[in-house]
Ligand SMILES: Nc1ncnc2c1ncn2[C@@H]1O[C@H](COP(=O)(O)OP(=O)(O)OP(=O)(O)O)[C@@H](O)[C@H]1O
């Protein structure tokens with residue numbers, strides 16, 4: 180079993196309009212609404228890859244109910260903790276003429292202290308029956324930067340392996356709990372040092388440093404350039420297959436799902452990285468974030484190249 184913790188889920192709503200003009204009335208041609216947010220994308224990909232998965236996090240109000248219904252329709256089991264307020268909606272407006280995407284991201288409801296205690300209890304119980312627990316996405320209002328650090332500690336005290344995909348202060352704090360695996364993207368890694376960019380050699384040095392700090396499986400994803408990973412001090416470069424990407428949003432989430440799947444199955448390092456990269460590429464070949472095709476992932480995996488870097 181793999182547990183996915185998604186503290187600030189969202190209903191992802193897409194409006195298609197012929198042209199977006201500020202200050203005008205728009206008739207929306209088509210409305211789509213799906214459960215979204217990073218963690219739910221990870222859970223969807225894990226399910227597609229054939230793994231048993233359960234989801235926890237906070238939900239509230241009518242949009243929270245919509246998330247529960249959506250999870251049921253996707254066949255994802257869930258133990259969500261209800262909180263006051265309304266789960267957020269993230270609105271993406273597709274302008275068909277200008278071919279632009281305009282996004283509005285709500286902050287989400289604030290988490291009361293007693294609900295945070297309830298969630299910690301739930302994560303502890305789910306971790307008992309999980310080999311891997313994934314922590315993915317930003318933190319909701321009301322939680323401090325130590326939230327993932329506490330949850331990683333709780334999960335790993337139950338002998339499960341934590342996989343963390345986040346950035347900024349919550350990532351910096353989570354590292355202190357020595358998660359089994361971490362996967363920021365390039366910008367999230369650089370943000371730890373308040374920088375915009377880092378060179379590959381700086382990235383590799385940092386991944387190796389994380390291994391020394393007892394984080395055995397450290398990676399950073401670099402979009403179409405692939406990924407760098409250091410596992411127990413051995414650094415690898417991962418080259419993705421060449422594809423015509425349709426929509427790479429959510430490819431990082433698919434990569435995280437592939438990591439979690441490979442770690443769960445105790446595969447070899449090269450296989451785990453190839454699976455993660457193939458899942459990410461399959462996601463990029465689909466319009467909707469968190470969509471992959473298992474046969475396509477199997478085929479793409481053959482085209483991923485993983486090389487060991489010398490010291
Ligand atoms: N154009 C592309 N072609 C092939 N693979 C891609 C492409 N874009 C992304 N990927 C794959 O997706 C992985 C993750 O991408 P990226 O580093 O952009 O993640 P991210 O920023 O965390 O994304 P998100 O948070 O939106 O899911 C990369 O390591 C790569 O394997």
Ligand SMILES: [Mg+2]
Pocket residue numbers: 344364431432
């Ligand atoms: Mg990401």
